[in-house]
Amino acid sequence: MRSESWSWHPYLYNPGYYDKTDVYxxxxxxxxxxxxxxxxxxxxxxxxxxxxxxxLKGYVKSNYERMQKDGLIGENAQ
Incomplete structure (x- = not known):
C-alpha cells in the first residue's frame, strides 16, 4: 500500500503596498x-x-482671531 503525505502550511499574503501619510x-x-x-x-x-x-486659510484665521483675543491686534491692541 502506498501512502502519500499531504501537508498544508498556512501562509500570509502581502499584496505589497504601502501607506503614505503627509504630516504638516x-x-x-x-x-x-x-x-x-x-x-x-x-x-x-x-x-x-x-x-x-x-x-492654511483656517490656520491663518485661527491665529488672527487668537491674536485679537489676546489683545495683540485690532481695537484692543496694546
Whole structure:
C-alpha cells in the first residue's frame, strides 16, 4: 500500500503596498521689533489634509482671531 503525505502550511499574503501619510507642521512666532523678544507663538500640525489651501486659510484665521483675543491686534491692541 502506498501512502502519500499531504501537508498544508498556512501562509500570509502581502499584496505589497504601502501607506503614505503627509504630516504638516506649522509655527507662527510674533516678536517685539525693538527688543526682539518673543511675545506670542502658535504651533499646529495636521495629517493628510484634504486641501492644504483650506487648512492654511483656517490656520491663518485661527491665529488672527487668537491674536485679537489676546489683545495683540485690532481695537484692543496694546
Amino acid at each position: 507642521y506649522l509655527e507662527t512666532n510674533l516678536y517685539n521689533a525693538k527688543t526682539e523678544e518673543l511675545i506670542w507663538a502658535a504651533q499646529s500640525e495636521t495629517y493628510d489634509p484634504s486641501s492644504i489651501t483650506d487648512f
